Amino acid sequence: MSSKPLVVFTPSGKRGYFEKGTSILQIARQLGVDLDSVCGGRGICSKCQITPSYGEFPKHGVTVSADALSEWNKVEERYNDKRGLAKGRRLGCQACVQGDVVIDVPAESQVHKQVIRKDASVRPVKMNPATRLFYVEVAEPDMHEPSGDLERLKKALKEQWGIGDVELDFFQLNKLQKTLRQGNWAVTVAIFKDHTATRSSIVEIWPGLYEKGIYGLAIDLGSTTIAAHLTDLKSGEVLKSAGLMNPQIRFGEDLMSRVSYSMMNPGGDKEMTKIVREAINSLAEQLTAEAAIEKKSLVEVVFVCNPVMHHLLLGIDPVELGQAPFALASSNSIEVSASDLDLSNMNSSGRCYILPCIAGHVGADAAAVALSEEPNKSEDLVLVVDVGTNAEILLGNKSKVLACSSPTGPAFEGAQISSGQRAAPGAIERIEIDNNTKEPRFRVIGCNLWSDEEGFTEATRKSGITGICGSGIIEAVAELRMAGLMDESGLIGSAEATGSSRCIPEGRTYSYVIYDQSDENGPLISVSQNDIRAIQLAKSALYAGARLLMDEMKIEKVDRVVLAGAFGAHISSKHAMVLGMIPDVPLDKVQSAGNAAGTGARIALCNISSRSDIEEMVGKIEKIETAIEPKFQEHFVAANAIPHKLDSFPELSKVVNLPKVHFNIGSDNKKRRRRRKL
Numbered sequence: 094m095s096s097k098p099l100v101v102f103t104p105s106g107k108r109g110y111f112e113k114g115t116s117i118l119q120i121a122r123q124l125g126v127d128l129d130s131v132c133g134g135r136g137i138c139s140k141c142q143i144t145p146s147y148g149e150f151p152k153h154g155v156t157v158s159a160d161a162l163s164e165w166n167k168v169e170e171r172y173n174d175k176r177g178l179a180k181g182r183r184l185g186c187q188a189c190v191q192g193d194v195v196i197d198v199p200a201e202s203q204v205h206k207q208v209i210r211k212d213a214s215v216r217p218v219k220m221n222p223a224t225r226l227f228y229v230e231v232a233e234p235d236m237h238e239p240s241g242d243l244e245r246l247k248k249a250l251k252e253q254w255g256i257g258d259v260e261l262d263f264f265q266l267n268k269l270q271k272t273l274r275q276g277n278w279a280v281t282v283a284i285f286k287d288h289t290a291t292r293s294s295i296v297e298i299w300p301g302l303y304e305k306g307i308y309g310l311a312i313d314l315g316s317t318t319i320a321a322h323l324t325d326l327k328s329g330e331v332l333k334s335a336g337l338m339n340p341q342i343r344f345g346e347d348l349m350s351r352v353s354y355s356m357m358n359p360g361g362d363k364e365m366t367k368i369v370r371e372a373i374n375s376l377a378e379q380l381t382a383e384a385a386i387e388k389k390s391l392v393e394v395v396f397v398c399n400p401v402m403h404h405l406l407l408g409i410d411p412v413e414l415g416q417a418p419f420a421l422a423s424s425n426s427i428e429v430s431a432s433d434l435d436l437s438n439m440n441s442s443g444r445c446y447i448l449p450c451i452a453g454h455v456g457a458d459a460a461a462v463a464l465s466e467e468p469n470k471s472e473d474l475v476l477v478v479d480v481g482t483n484a485e486i487l488l489g490n491k492s493k494v495l496a497c498s499s500p501t502g503p504a505f506e507g508a509q510i511s512s513g514q515r516a517a518p519g520a521i522e523r524i525e526i527d528n529n530t531k532e533p534r535f536r537v538i539g540c541n542l543w544s545d546e547e548g549f550t551e552a553t554r555k556s557g558i559t560g561i562c563g564s565g566i567i568e569a570v571a572e573l574r575m576a577g578l579m580d581e582s583g584l585i586g587s588a589e590a591t592g593s594s595r596c597i598p599e600g601r602t603y604s605y606v607i608y609d610q611s612d613e614n615g616p617l618i619s620v621s622q623n624d625i626r627a628i629q630l631a632k633s634a635l636y637a638g639a640r641l642l643m644d645e646m647k648i649e650k651v652d653r654v655v656l657a658g659a660f661g662a663h664i665s666s667k668h669a670m671v672l673g674m675i676p677d678v679p680l681d682k683v684q685s686a687g688n689a690a691g692t693g694a695r696i697a698l699c700n701i702s703s704r705s706d707i708e709e710m711v712g713k714i715e716k717i718e719t720a721i722e723p724k725f726q727e728h729f730v731a732a733n734a735i736p737h738k739l740d741s742f743p744e745l746s747k748v749v750n751l752p753k754v755h756f757n758i759g760s761d762n763k764k765r766r767r768r769r770k771l
């Protein structure tokens with residue numbers, strides 16, 4: 094048995110024998126235990142708090158006596174008097190080992206803690222931020238040994254933290270001398286370490302011990318909306334989130350129209366770059382103001398975006414992305430400073446990381462979904478679909494991952510739909526049609542009641558019933574099919590053929606009326622034949638993309654489906670399958686991953702090693718280009734039927750019995766026209 098005391102750490106289980114008098118912080122460092130420190134053991138930052146346990150620990154084979162650690166020293170007493178240490182806590186840099194001891198490292202003292210997310214379906218984020226704070230005491234200048242303040246700061250960083258070759262931005266050099274003197278030769282520096290471990294740079298310097306924390310933004314830069322999450326780089330907690338419409342919409346709703354705008358208008362790309370950067374600046378301003386943090390403490394941003402947004406953010410003309418072979422300026426990840434992107438509402442030396450793009454049509458947003466959902470680690474074959482204006486599709490498992498992008502258009506978001514609208518209070522988001530009466534009931538955003546429940550009218554008086562959002566239109570079309578009001582080819586039947594007076598003529602076709610207040614100058618909300626065509630085009634593109642990947646993988650079925658994207662979170666799996674948006678799997682094998690691209694951005698922001706992971710994964714993902722693949726068209730045509738012309742849906746038929754109806758619109762109308770003539 095060793096004469097040296099045994100130190101056991103929980104929860105890591107790491108253990109070792111150490112000389113009496115060694116501080117717990119030193120021991121933790123030697124054992125590689127994750128114990129934080131900003132002040133380097135000077136007893137001023139309190140980040141190294143630990144909880145010693147006393148008594149019998151048969152599991153660890155130790156008995157811990159009351160004097161296993163050195164007594165409280167003056168530093169701890171002073172800290173306790175000033176700030177208070179929770180009962181049972183010690184400062185790891187002050188408490189020294191005297192006998193066998195079990196030390197618990199509480200979550201808040203771990204640098205690499207796991208941040209448990211409220212949504213259990215999304216994996217936890219492990220903290221390992223690229224930018225961290227270091228407190229250093231710098232030697233004062235000496236006339237007999239002349240050296241610059243920066244050189245002495247670098248020397249102190251090397252000696253006190255082992256950080257060598259650190260760069261300093263010109264902006265920071267400007268204020269270095271003042272800050273060092275203000276802090277009486279003690280400063281806290283925020284240092285960004287590149288994930289390839291080749292470069293460190295000083296992002297900010299504060300006088301003395303800076304304790305207010307540093308923050309980052311995880312930004313999902315979409316073609317329609319921009320969502321930003323202000324995240325604490327120590328705890329991983331999202332303090333505030335905000336979103337706004339992408340102002341580039343005025344140059345074109347979809348990506349290709351923005352590329353065309355750039356082609357047709359010299360300098361158009363610059364205009365779009367300018368306004369998107371301004372939008373990001375305004376989000377940064379709003380979030381820092383709401384969270385009451387200073388702008389210079391906002392030190393990092395991670396962006397996920399599609400290739401066109403990627404180029405426009407970086408100030409690169411996206412013209413090459415508009416034509417085959419869809420070459421990206423760079424598919425690798427990109428790291429630049431905030432000032433390079435004109436982000437003035439954050440630390441100008443702060444770093445911006447943009448995830449790698451998978452291909453000219455499959456962007457950093459798809460890479461972020463891959464980072465969040467990890468198809469490359471899946472035992473079973475998983476199909477991950479991020480539904481938006483374009484659907485990003487990943488298919489794979491541990492051995493191989495394929496990716497493509499499919500042009501679904503904006504119909505799934507409620508756009509180009511006669512009664513369509515964006516998801517907002519008053520929009521119909523759920524709908525059911527009774528198989529016998531053919532009567533609908535529905536729910537709108539902002540109200541938990543169904544339309545046939547008591548109190549619905551009062552509860553929706555303020556919002557009104559204004560239209561149908563993306564998830565609502567999917568349910569509506571699928572319900573029309575399930576209720577026998579629409580046939581496999583997507584035709585809505587006439588009132589005579591269906592037995593429902595809600596099927597009203599509209600030109601040569603029919604619409605199904607969901608809600609009619611037109612007599613009182615209110616809205617008439619219906620699903621028209623054109624709406625169904627738009628949904629058919631969107632879902633066929635999505636399904637054809639998935640089938641193309643399945644062909645490439647030489648498989649006929651997948652094991653599970655993950656629906657990502659804000660929209661994916663609201664789609665009912667049953668309705669999606671009735672529509673034939675996704676391949677047939679048992680319904681409980683369809684999961685929603687929420688905003689997986691946003692989660693991927695957060696993971697890359699909080700955990701620097703995930704940046705290497707995704708870069709490696711993207712390098713291995715095989716890209717399939719739907720636009721030039723002849724089989725895509727074949728799959729697209731077959732997928733037009735609802736759910737599908739050729740593919741059977743055995744799992745779906747276990748739970749849903751689709752009526753075999755067939756409508757012939759032309760003849761119904763002809764009959765009516767003939768009758769009128771009589």
Ligand code: FES
Nearest residue numbers: 134136138139186
């Ligand atoms: Fe800073 Fe212990 S390391 S107080």
